[in-house]
Amino acid sequence: MNKRFFIFILFIIPFIGQLALLPFVNRIQPILFGLPFFHFWLALWIVVTPLITVVVYKLEKKNGGYE
Template sequence: MKYIKLLILVPIIGFLGFLPLANRIEPYVLGLPFLLFWLVLWMVLSPMILIIVYKLDPDNREVETE
């Protein structure tokens, strides 16, 4: 569980790491050029990944009061 914060790198790699591979117009996905679709996809996935990291991170758990 201590490596859960490494998931924060996934959106960065998705946005920047694979951007040269996604840099094309064809094919069209949902009516968008592939590059625009790729960027919108990562804009939607990034907050979801951050929420998962927040929920699974042990530093964010509330301390039980007795």
């Protein structure tokens, strides 16, 4: 797999999680950490998205993309 394609896929994952999957997670039950599932799902992606961005940054830096 091409490294650029892998990085592109990593950048697409948050968009899919936050936008494309919303109709499937739009429900109240179960309650997780005191939040309806929909709100928990969005809060989860607020944490996951920067982590993915850090991984992409490290991959690009290792590849010589940011100097």
